[in-house]
Amino acid sequence: MSTLSPQPYKGTRDYYPEDKRVQNYIFETWKQTVQRFGYEEYGAPILEPLEVYTAKSGQELANEQTYSFTDRGGRVVAIRPEMTPTISRMVAARRQEMAYPARLFSIANFMRYERPQRGREREFWQLNVDIFGVDSILAEAEIIALSSAVMKALGAKDDMYVIKINNRQLINFMMAQYLGLDAVQAQLMMKLFDRKAKISLEDFRDQAIEIFGEAMASEGLTKLSALMSAQSMADLPREIRESSAVKGVQELFTQLERAGVTNAMFDITLMRGLDYYTGTVFEVYDTDPENNRSLFGGGRYDGLVGLFGAEPLSAVGVAPGLTMTELFLRSHKLLPELISTTQVYIVVLGDALKGAMKLADELRSEGVNTELDMTGRKLDKQLKTGIKKQIPFMIFVGDEEIKNELYQLKDISSAEEQTLSVERIIATVKDHRRSS
Amino acid sequence: MSTLSPQPYKGTRDYYPEDKRVQNYIFETWKQTVQRFGYEEYGAPILEPLEVYTAKSGQELANEQTYSFTDRGGRVVAIRPEMTPTISRMVAARRQEMAYPARLFSIANFMRYERPQRGREREFWQLNVDIFGVDSILAEAEIIALSSAVMKALGAKDDMYVIKINNRQLINFMMAQYLGLDAVQAQLMMKLFDRKAKISLEDFRDQAIEIFGEAMASEGLTKLSALMSAQSMADLPREIRESSAVKGVQELFTQLERAGVTNAMFDITLMRGLDYYTGTVFEVYDTDPENNRSLFGGGRYDGLVGLFGAEPLSAVGVAPGLTMTELFLRSHKLLPELISTTQVYIVVLGDALKGAMKLADELRSEGVNTELDMTGRKLDKQLKTGIKKQIPFMIFVGDEEIKNELYQLKDISSAEEQTLSVERIIATVKDHRRSS
Numbered sequence: 128m129s130t131l132s133p134q135p136y137k138g139t140r141d142y143y144p145e146d147k148r149v150q151n152y153i154f155e156t157w158k159q160t161v162q163r164f165g166y167e168e169y170g171a172p173i174l175e176p177l178e179v180y181t182a183k184s185g186q187e188l189a190n191e192q193t194y195s196f197t198d199r200g201g202r203v204v205a206i207r208p209e210m211t212p213t214i215s216r217m218v219a220a221r222r223q224e225m226a227y228p229a230r231l232f233s234i235a236n237f238m239r240y241e242r243p244q245r246g247r248e249r250e251f252w253q254l255n256v257d258i259f260g261v262d263s264i265l266a267e268a269e270i271i272a273l274s275s276a277v278m279k280a281l282g283a284k285d286d287m288y289v290i291k292i293n294n295r296q297l298i299n300f301m302m303a304q305y306l307g308l309d310a311v312q313a314q315l316m317m318k319l320f321d322r323k324a325k326i327s328l329e330d331f332r333d334q335a336i337e338i339f340g341e342a343m344a345s346e347g348l349t350k351l352s353a354l355m356s357a358q359s360m361a362d363l364p365r366e367i368r369e370s371s372a373v374k375g376v377q378e379l380f381t382q383l384e385r386a387g388v389t390n391a392m393f394d395i396t397l398m399r400g401l402d403y404y405t406g407t408v409f410e411v412y413d414t415d416p417e418n419n420r421s422l423f424g425g426g427r428y429d430g431l432v433g434l435f436g437a438e439p440l441s442a443v444g445v446a447p448g449l450t451m452t453e454l455f456l457r458s459h460k461l462l463p464e465l466i467s468t469t470q471v472y473i474v475v476l477g478d479a480l481k482g483a484m485k486l487a488d489e490l491r492s493e494g495v496n497t498e499l500d501m502t503g504r505k506l507d508k509q510l511k512t513g514i515k516k517q518i519p520f521m522i523f524v525g526d527e528e529i530k531n532e533l534y535q536l537k538d539i540s541s542a543e544e545q546t547l548s549v550e551r552i553i554a555t556v557k558d559h560r561r562s563s
Numbered sequence: 564m565s566t567l568s569p570q571p572y573k574g575t576r577d578y579y580p581e582d583k584r585v586q587n588y589i590f591e592t593w594k595q596t597v598q599r600f601g602y603e604e605y606g607a608p609i610l611e612p613l614e615v616y617t618a619k620s621g622q623e624l625a626n627e628q629t630y631s632f633t634d635r636g637g638r639v640v641a642i643r644p645e646m647t648p649t650i651s652r653m654v655a656a657r658r659q660e661m662a663y664p665a666r667l668f669s670i671a672n673f674m675r676y677e678r679p680q681r682g683r684e685r686e687f688w689q690l691n692v693d694i695f696g697v698d699s700i701l702a703e704a705e706i707i708a709l710s711s712a713v714m715k716a717l718g719a720k721d722d723m724y725v726i727k728i729n730n731r732q733l734i735n736f737m738m739a740q741y742l743g744l745d746a747v748q749a750q751l752m753m754k755l756f757d758r759k760a761k762i763s764l765e766d767f768r769d770q771a772i773e774i775f776g777e778a779m780a781s782e783g784l785t786k787l788s789a790l791m792s793a794q795s796m797a798d799l800p801r802e803i804r805e806s807s808a809v810k811g812v813q814e815l816f817t818q819l820e821r822a823g824v825t826n827a828m829f830d831i832t833l834m835r836g837l838d839y840y841t842g843t844v845f846e847v848y849d850t851d852p853e854n855n856r857s858l859f860g861g862g863r864y865d866g867l868v869g870l871f872g873a874e875p876l877s878a879v880g881v882a883p884g885l886t887m888t889e890l891f892l893r894s895h896k897l898l899p900e901l902i903s904t905t906q907v908y909i910v911v912l913g914d915a916l917k918g919a920m921k922l923a924d925e926l927r928s929e930g931v932n933t934e935l936d937m938t939g940r941k942l943d944k945q946l947k948t949g950i951k952k953q954i955p956f957m958i959f960v961g962d963e964e965i966k967n968e969l970y971q972l973k974d975i976s977s978a979e980e981q982t983l984s985v986e987r988i989i990a991t992v993k994d995h996r997r998s999s
Contacts (some may be wrong), residue, residue: 165934498601524807
């Protein structure tokens with residue numbers, strides 16, 4: 128038989144313990160933060176019927192990016208590319224029994240068939256946070272405040288990120304009433320807005336002209352430039368400023384200010400790719416000029432639960448991703464030093480294995496994470512293994528130590544050595560964990 | 564558009580918060596227990612090339628049970644049906660750099676296309692624990708002791724489960740030397756042994772005769788019955804008892820006794836389905852006669868790392884599953900009462916929302932998981948929501964309370980109410996969490 132490749136599948140990542148520590152640090156910070164806001168964890172299947180995504184996630188996502196296939200029973204399924212349709216389905220299934228407002232979160236993996244690049248992998252992990260059953264803008268305010276709290280919990284300062292906010296109803300008004308576009312043109316213009324940061328100003332102009340059409344181009348471009356130059360809601364063209372959709376946006380900013388979120392801004396060009404948004408949309412941006420990228424986003428999607436045959440229910444959600452979060456933390460130097468979850472490595476001298484096992488048992492029963500070297504190798508080889516594993520303490524156990532019930536404890540970071548009883552070892556190691 | 568079904572994909576489960584609490588309880592107990600033994604967590608992709616499983620996992624698993632398909636780039640992939648090939652691949656990829664013995668674990672989901680039934684789902688979760696780089700039987704002893712520790716940590720008593728142990732080399736000796744079977748016959752006989760508990764004695768006999776063939780049947784059945792009636796290693800036919808493979812098994816029992824594992828027993832009929840095992844195999848059984856089922860198992864698989872082009876490396880692993888563990892805990896009444904991770908539900912009276920938000924912020928910043936009812940509904944509706952969510956405490960906030968900075972705290976389980984300052988509320992809630 129030929130040799131198998133040791134590489135992971137394209138666009139996916141192996142998380143070795145040192146990578147997993149970073150993942151766990153981010154996951155645990157996420158989890159703790161959203162639990163502070165009273166959100167409860169749920170879990171969901173990795174597979175869904177493909178039609179769940181063709182319904183409302185958008186053509187590109189459902190038709191080009193899903194890992195979809197026909198199962199051995201003839202069902203057309205997809206590995207989930209996002210969580211919103213799934214959690215909407217789950218809420219729909221228990222529409223009558225659940226307590227509202229429902230506050231729910233999950234941390235899960237997803238797959239999309241895209242070209243892998245920096246910050247984008249085919250398999251990716253996301254925190255998914257959703258509130259169901261609050262019609263008012265207070266839901267958006269809480270989800271955005273929570274998004275900001277997630278950033279803060281990871282060590283971000285206010286000036287490291289900005290929250291850009293727009294509204295789908297306002298976008299619709301702008302496209303139809305202000306720019307005078309029909310549905311097809313509006314769709315194209317939204318896609319163009321979405322690509323804005325990735326293309327040149329000239330390309331943007333050319334493509335806008337194409338959407339407006341010869342006859343409308345001149346007037347259209349003038350109106351567009353009035354839009355794009357607006358730095359705040361007050362700068363917007365009067366027709367838009369006086370539209371009813373603006374009121375909700377203004378109320379949202381009032382609520383955010385009350386919640387202490389000061390780095391939010393209105394951005395009329397913010398679109399978000401997914402079809403199911405019905406009101407507020409927002410994105411958190413890295414302000415570092417070298418990155419200047421969208422970290423994650425969310426919005427209101429009041430129509431999804433109803434798609435699954437249940438009474439309609441309002442919903443607002445957000446989904447920070449692991450990959451962009453890790454890049455953000457690294458570029459802003461916010462990632463703490465993360466060591467092994469193992470606290471003690473026992474090095475065994477001579478024939479002391481039996482006694483060393485007993486010591487390991489004692490330490491473990493007192494809650495100390497203890498690895499025992501049972502290889503019988505030379506001292507220096509055992510020592511090297513413990514150091515390579517980044518375990519903070521080492522204990523040396525020989526016959527003499529067992530007889531005297533006193534052991535040498537070495538603190539690897541300070542290289543300090545002490546001769547201690549089991550009780551003192553336990554206290555020292557536990558103390559270190561608390562203070563680190 | 565027609566309505567979408569709210570049901571999850573066949574053989575998968577939605578984990579609502581009350582289900583997820585059970586899952587998290589088991590996951591966290593697993594994690595804590597294996598970390599006590601110095602195992603470190605890793606993560607791995609949900610997809611692997613299909614050939615990773617056709618190589619050594621066995622024909623049934625790779626060809627009939629995988630969720631395999633061709634991706635948009637023409638690669639034949641499978642949703643992982645187990646972790647052993649993946650972790651072997653990961654170790655092979657860093658064969659030179661890693662520190663040995665390597666002790667690794669993960670908690671992950673898997674999929675197999677099987678008929679769903681009680682205790683078996685198409686998507687299932689497993690703890691995967693593996694030690695790489697220990698040739699001696701001490702590796703098996705540690706993995707089995709750890710398996711027992713996992714059961715104990717979940718509340719199991721020694722008499723609730725038994726660990727059955729066999730050895731692939733001993734099985735091979737038994738099949739070839741003792742029963743005189745060729746490779747094809749041996750394969751069939753092993754499959755028959757594997758099904759033993761699920762078929763009648765008569766069926767077992769008939770199928771055994773078919774495997775032996777007319778000429779050998781009589782002698783074969785006599786030898787088989789001598790085997791099957793053995794209650795311990797001492798009862799085994801002399802040829803087997805004196806084979807070299809028995810020595811390793813005996814040494815393992817000695818080590819297990821030393822480690823305090825008293826509920827292990829030898830079982831010559833234990834096979835385990837997977838092709839890659841090379842030495843010890845074991846399974847943990849529920850002793851409840853109503854269940855009498857295998858909970859999980861593991862064994863030695865020294866050949867897998869080498870398949871990925873790396874220098875061969877010895878390995879022993881075990882993989883307890885979530886579904887069987889949950890069934891075990893429920894049938895033995897070992898599952899503790901699990902409440903919401905949210906600690907406080909704030910009920911808002913009248914126009915006090917702004918002040919209630921401030922209170923929520925204060926509680927959260929002190930580490931209290933706080934949900935705020937922002938619906939403006941009547942008192943009794945808010946109250947019902949908090950109770951339905953199984954949140955242990957409720958705070959009632961009106962204008963009067965905000966002015967006086969004193970709030971009513973209600974303990975839901977005792978129905979006791981106290982009027983307290985924020986500081987006292989925080990202390991009371993934290994105290995409750997610690998004691999529960």
